[in-house]
Structure formats: structure tokens, C-alpha cells
Amino acid sequence: MSSDFETELGKEAEMDVSAFRDADDRINPLWIERLRAFIEGHRAEDVAMVMEPLHTSDVGDVLEHLEHDERLALVRILGDKFDYSALTEVDESIRIELMEALPNAEIARGVANLDSDDAVAILEDLGKEDQNEILSALPTFERLSLKRSLDFPEKSAGRRMQTEFIAIPPFWTVGQMIDYLRAERDLPDEFFQIYVVDAGYKVLGTVPLDRVLRSQRAVKIESIMNTSLVLIEASEDQEEAARAFERYDLIEVGVVDDSGRLVGVLTIDDMVDVITEEADEDIKLLAGVGDEDLSDTTIDTVRSRVPWLVINLITAVLVSLVIGLFNGTIEHMVELAVLMPIVASMGGNAGAQTMTVTVRAIAMRELEGGRLRRLIRREMVVGFANGVIFAILIGIITWLRYGNEGLGAVIALAMITNLVVAGTAGILIPLTLNRLKADPAIASAVFVTTVTDVVGFFAFLGIAGLWFGLF
Amino acid sequence: MSSDFETELGKEAEMDVSAFRDADDRINPLWIERLRAFIEGHRAEDVAMVMEPLHTSDVGDVLEHLEHDERLALVRILGDKFDYSALTEVDESIRIELMEALPNAEIARGVANLDSDDAVAILEDLGKEDQNEILSALPTFERLSLKRSLDFPEKSAGRRMQTEFIAIPPFWTVGQMIDYLRAERDLPDEFFQIYVVDAGYKVLGTVPLDRVLRSQRAVKIESIMNTSLVLIEASEDQEEAARAFERYDLIEVGVVDDSGRLVGVLTIDDMVDVITEEADEDIKLLAGVGDEDLSDTTIDTVRSRVPWLVINLITAVLVSLVIGLFNGTIEHMVELAVLMPIVASMGGNAGAQTMTVTVRAIAMRELEGGRLRRLIRREMVVGFANGVIFAILIGIITWLRYGNEGLGAVIALAMITNLVVAGTAGILIPLTLNRLKADPAIASAVFVTTVTDVVGFFAFLGIAGLWFGLF
Structure with missing residues (x-):
């Protein structure tokens, strides 16, 4: 080059x-x-x-x-x-x-x-x-x-694996192995470890190349091999394999078939691609963009985005039906129409924050046992604390804007309600989807905003109706 | 183990x-x-x-x-x-x-x-x-x-690097090097390539370990070393270094100081962490969550999320001021208040789709020259196509719901307007932020939804006012 x-x-x-x-x-x-x-x-x-x-x-x-x-x-x-x-x-x-x-x-x-x-x-x-x-x-x-x-x-790991690898018996010496590598013409282009296998190609251990180079020629391979093995089954999802690479800082790993026979290897450079793809997929799914490439044609792009927008249209119409329930209330007090998007919008944002943290924690396998309970507890408290903070702020702003302390109180109450609901929905919806074996990144955003919109408008208009006796 | x-x-x-x-x-x-x-x-x-x-x-x-x-x-x-x-x-x-x-x-x-x-x-x-x-x-x-x-x-790369590495002169033979590795006690725990350096520690080439093992003892190192070098400067951002690993499928790379002297090495396992962290950061920033860990306390979490919600509150109040301009219009026709969130919500979603694709393309360094022009052209056309599709859908739904074809026409016109604006804002806002050297993941979402909300409400209420002569 x-x-x-x-x-x-x-x-x-x-x-x-x-x-x-x-x-x-x-x-x-x-x-x-x-x-x-x-x-x-x-x-x-x-x-x-x-x-x-x-x-x-x-x-x-x-x-x-x-x-x-x-x-x-x-x-x-x-x-x-x-x-x-x-x-x-x-x-x-x-x-x-x-x-x-x-x-x-x-x-x-x-x-x-x-x-x-x-x-x-x-x-x-x-x-x-x-x-x-x-x-x-x-x-x-x-x-x-x-x-x-x-x-x-x-x-699957089997799809991603490379079938070229170096396998040797455990009774060889380091010297024998080096001589073999020097003589053999048909080696993989690149390799990072040697697999020690029995006659049935069951993996007994692995030897990283640097360990070979540090060892004297007379040393037996079995005495220097790693026996604490991480092996991946060929049918395993590539994402699971990538997590193993991340967790154990692996460079190369053996792939075995149902019967434990070594059939290939995965290398870290392929796993880097998997990790990048999966993160990219999560980001795009959260925003309602499917499996889309930058080079996709206009038609393909429209085709992939329309379904998400149709779902959003349905939920938007649903939300509008909820507002329609309060037709009369709004007619009596048009300020409500002017103020109502504020509560819904704040709920949507707070919900998205909690949801994103939860979706990522699920994707990174960080939620187990005690950590899950701690997260749920924290997000509830955070939702309530933010609710109080922004209730006070928007209450005062509204009071000053309209000179109507009742309207300030109404929007403040609606805000607390919606931010607590946002925190709860933001954590429970992805967890539920995950338990139902659905990808929480796909549908969480739609459900969470639907909840915060419905609750936002309903709480604000409902409390207003009660407060001012408009029903 | x-x-x-x-x-x-x-x-x-x-x-x-x-x-x-x-x-x-x-x-x-x-x-x-x-x-x-x-x-x-x-x-x-x-x-x-x-x-x-x-x-x-x-x-x-x-x-x-x-x-x-x-x-x-x-x-x-x-x-x-x-x-x-x-x-x-x-x-x-x-x-x-x-x-x-x-x-x-x-x-x-x-x-x-x-x-x-x-x-x-x-x-x-x-x-x-x-x-x-x-x-x-x-x-x-x-x-x-x-x-x-x-x-x-x-x-920076210098912060992430490991300062333990193996450097040898070019005139050594493979045999000399192997003998050195066998004798030396103070070697790095793990290594994947050997650096060939001159007397001033300037890198002349690298030798992957598998190539050492394939070569005869008498072979000179300089005859088997890679001379097409990828080196990282210590002051370089770790994200740039990670991109180089991704692009060239690297396992280990030398880090050099200002004067080109080899001072350390970066290995792929650290870069995997960087890649994961950066993707995670992008996802969270898009949702208005800052540098937050799952183990953060409640107080820290509130503190990190409040600023984003304050910004959202400001934009929500701004949007509400825009609606306030149409007080009279709404008072004459309360259906407008019921329908208006639909246009805004669809614009917000379509804008988020385009924005996410753009933010990711920027992060992955995929937008250069011809590709950028192609993306802008595509997103404009997609925005218009989706605008037409959903204008027809919501127009018919509204007409049927209220038996008022004028209202259907008004919401359809507002929908086309807002989806075209959403596509335009979704691509121009992140590109502009990027050109201003700001991270497009941070602020794009706020700007894009503000635009789609303002345009959504303004277009719908404005067109309605004109159509029905309510001003």
C-alpha cells in the first residue's frame, strides 16, 4: 500500500x-x-x-x-x-x-x-x-x-462467524506449533488465538498468540492454554455474542455447534459492527424510524416511515377525542385551549427522559434484581420532584399572565399529575414490552406520549372544569 | 479461574x-x-x-x-x-x-x-x-x-492509552525477537502487535503476532512489517480514534506525541467502550437526558434533567403564546381547539424521524459531498409525500367527524405545510448546529419540536381563520 x-x-x-x-x-x-x-x-x-x-x-x-x-x-x-x-x-x-x-x-x-x-x-x-x-x-x-x-x-453467531481457524491437539509443544504455522500455507488471513481441540473438535482450551511467543519451545500447549472458556453457540443471537465480547473484553471467540464441535470463530471487528448497528437501531426505533439506510430511495423511505406516522395519527386522533369531551368547558374559557398543550408537552418530555434511560438499561442488560427496584423507586421520586418544581413555575407564570390565581392552581395540579404519570409510564411501558418479549425501543415512545398526552389534556381540562364549575 | x-x-x-x-x-x-x-x-x-x-x-x-x-x-x-x-x-x-x-x-x-x-x-x-x-x-x-x-x-487518546508496549529495532530477526519475548519478564499483560521503531521511538512499522509466528527465525523484522501505518495522536479525541478502529478493523494502534514519538497503544476493547458510550450519549441527548448513570442518586438525576425541562417549558409557553394569537378564532369555533394538537403532533413525529436520521448520519461521518445533497433532496420529497398522504387521511377523517368539508380542507392544508416544514427543519437544524460546532444530538430535538409546534398551530389556526373569515 x-x-x-x-x-x-x-x-x-x-x-x-x-x-x-x-x-x-x-x-x-x-x-x-x-x-x-x-x-x-x-x-x-x-x-x-x-x-x-x-x-x-x-x-x-x-x-x-x-x-x-x-x-x-x-x-x-x-x-x-x-x-x-x-x-x-x-x-x-x-x-x-x-x-x-x-x-x-x-x-x-x-x-x-x-x-x-x-x-x-x-x-x-x-x-x-x-x-x-x-x-x-x-x-x-x-x-x-x-x-x-x-x-x-x-x-446469529453462525451467520457472522468466520470458518477459518487454527486448531491443534493439546499434546503438541510450543515448538511443534510454531513449526506447523511456519510450514502451513493455508492459514487464515489473520488470527489472534489458537484453539486446542480433542479428536472430536471439542474445544479444550485457547492460547493467545502473545502467550505462545513468551513460552519456550519445549513447553506443552496444554500447560499454557486458557481453560476458562467463553464459547458462543452458533444459533445464539449476534447481539448476545457482542455482549459477551463487551463484558469480557474478548478479541476472538470460538463458535460451537449443538454438539459442542468448534465450527468457526467470531472476531471483535465484526462485533464492533454489531454493537454499532444495534445502538443505531435503538436510536432510530425510538424516533419511529425503522431499518433504514442513508442510501435508501425516496419511495423506500416513505414506505418505511408511513406506518409509524399512521400509528401516531391514530393516537393523535384519540387524544383529540379526549379533548372533544371538554368542548363545553373550552367554549366557556378559551384560555384553557391556549394553555393545554403546555401540560401535555412537559409530560411528553419527562416521559421520554425516563423511557430512554429505561430502554437503554434494558438493552445494556443493566436491570437485574436490586438495580431494577432502585430505578423504579428513583424515577417515581424524580417524577414527583420535577412535578412540584414545574407546577410552581407554570402556576406562577399562568397567574401573572392571566391575573387568575385559580387558573394557576389548576395548571399546577395538572402538571404534578402528568409528571408523576410520565415517570411511571416511562419506566413501566418499556419494562412491560420487554417482559412480553417485544423490543422496548420500538413501541415505547408511542405508548408513553399517548399516555402523557391523554393524561395531560384530561387532567388539565378536567381539573379546570371542576375548579370553575364548568360542567 | x-x-x-x-x-x-x-x-x-x-x-x-x-x-x-x-x-x-x-x-x-x-x-x-x-x-x-x-x-x-x-x-x-x-x-x-x-x-x-x-x-x-x-x-x-x-x-x-x-x-x-x-x-x-x-x-x-x-x-x-x-x-x-x-x-x-x-x-x-x-x-x-x-x-x-x-x-x-x-x-x-x-x-x-x-x-x-x-x-x-x-x-x-x-x-x-x-x-x-x-x-x-x-x-x-x-x-x-x-x-x-x-x-x-x-x-483524548492519550488519556485512554496503555503505556505498556513492545518496541524493537528494524534490524532484528524474527528469532531474536522471539528470544527477547521469551527472556523478558516485564512484558505487557496482553499484546497483539509489535512496534518497530528507530532510535528516537519514531514508528517505522508494526508486525501483527500471527505474522511473526508464520515467519522463519532468520527473517528480518523490517521485511515483514506493515508500513502502511495508522497512528493516532495522543491529543486526538477518543471518538476520532474509535472511528479509525471501526473504519480499518483495527485491533491495536500506536499513539504518538507531538513529535511523532510512540508513547502508548490503544486496544480495541477500550474502543468498544468508547463506541458504546458515544452511542449511548447520542440516544440520551436526543431525549434530553444528559451525562447520567443508572446508579446516580435521585438528587443528581433531578439536577441533570431539570435544565432540559426548563427549556421545554420555555418553548411550550412560546407555543402557547402563538395559540393565544388566535383566541378569538377558537372562541368562534371550538372544534379548532380539539383538532389543533393533531397537526402539531404529526409534525413533531415526522420531524423527529428526519432529525434522527440526520443526527446519526452526522455522528457516523456519513454525510460528505454528494451524499448530503442526496439526503436533503430525499427528505424534502419524503416530507411532501407524507404531507399529501396524511393530508388526505386527516382531511377525510375530519370531514366525516364534523360533517364539515371546509374544516377537512383546512386541516389537510395545515398538515401538508407542517410535514414539509418538519422535513426541512429535521435536516437543516442538526446540520446548522454541526456547522456551528455544537453537538447536533443535544439541541436538535428542542428546536425541531418548537418549529413543528409553532408552525403546526399557526398554520392550522391561521388557515382556519382565513377560510372561515374569523379574523
């Missing part, structure tokens, strides 16, 4: 057409323009020359920067020189678009050289028919190991 | 007081109860026996499960056997609480054996005076290296 890739972060650099990233680590638009010109001019050698030094992840960024036709032209011009693993670094919609445009034979050639986990990531989005056509064009060993990975459920 | 730590995920296990985690990977309440009993009975040997097999991260979980006094008692009972690195695994508030309760001399003894990054993580929360007292009790070498890390700004 050449100096284009020398991304020494924060280093000052001049704006130069040949630098892929500028000093702020952004992609250089001049570089992209030059590539565009090369592609348009069908200058295959120039395209290959500027693409060659790029890291796979940067190749992915280039693809995301280009327009549809340019992407396809780039892949075609590069031909054999296009590294298919770059497809694991782009948005799903771009990957699918490219895969549909490329002939299956070409895809088969491209994935044949990849690590199994990258090949699976590319193939899993395809239809069964295309998958089979591509698989049948691969050598037997690759075909079988990819097939096995693809047979595991989506988002 | 014993079998207690054999967390083979998903494996069925019986509920047994001696198992720390149950089959679902939750902490076993019986185990905690037994520990509590041992602590209360001052049974030091039993406490040590049950704690000994636990992984550091599990020790952290135990601390989080206990009450304040029990925590302190546990640390005291364990004495020398308490592994201070567990303090890096607990919420900040618990760490600070324990550090304040423990004598500085004891803390100094505890951090002396830690990797420098863990020691820094524990010391950085303390006051300057306590820090200096503890540092002065440490051996010179440790003191100087911790001092240097603490001198780097909070959340």
Missing part, C-alpha cells in the same frame, strides 16, 4: 488531488472528481492505479459516493482487481443494487477469495436461486462451509 | 447457589444473597473464595448490585485480593463513592499493579490533591507514565 493510506489522524496536509482524505479526514472531492473522469473516459489503468492503494473500507466509501451507473462502471472496469470485501462496507441497498446488476458467475469469482464471513455477508441478501447458482460455482470446501453458515438464522 | 466463569452462552444449567450467572446469563440472586451473608458475617475467607473465580467485569457487576455500605465492606474484606481494575467496570458514581471512602494509601497500593490505562481511568475522576497524594506513593516509572497520561485532555 502506498502513502495515500497513511491516515495519520489530525496531521495537516495540503489539499491535493492525489490524497484520498483531507486533513479533517473527509473524503477529498477532487479525488472523487478525478475518479469520475477516469471512469467516464474508460481509462481502466488509471482507475486501477488510484483505487489500488485504498483500504477496503475506503473502497466502500467510494462506492457510496458514486451514483448508481458510476458504481457499476467502476466494478466492471476494475474487473479482477475489484475486492469484493468492499461490498461488506456499503449500505445494504447499494450492495443489493450492485449484486442484481452483476452476473452470478462474476460474483462467484469475486467471493471465492474472501474470508467466509465476508462471503456470507454478501450472499445472504440474495434470493435463494441466485445464492444456489453462485454456491454451485465455488470449490466444494468453500461451498459447504458457506452453505453451513447460510443455514444458520439471520443475525 | 474455576468453572463459575464458564459462561458458555445459552447452555442450560440448573439454578444453583454456586453459579454466578443463570442459564439466561443473568446474575443469580441466590449467589448475591450468599455473598451478602458472608459480608455481614465478616467471613473473609468465604468472601474471598466466592469472589476469586469471577472475571473483573463480573466483580464490577457484583459491586453495582450491592448497596453502598456492602460495597465498601466487600472491598475492605477482600483487602489485597480486591482487583482494582473492577472499578473501571462500574458506573462513575459508584467509583467516585468508593474512592472517597477508601484511604489514599490503599488506593495507591491497588492501582500500582494495574495496566496504566486502568489506573488512569480510576484516578482521573479524583480531585487534583488526592491524585497527587496517590501518585507520590507510586514507584517513579509508574508515577511518570500515569502523570503523562493524566496531563492529556479528558476523552
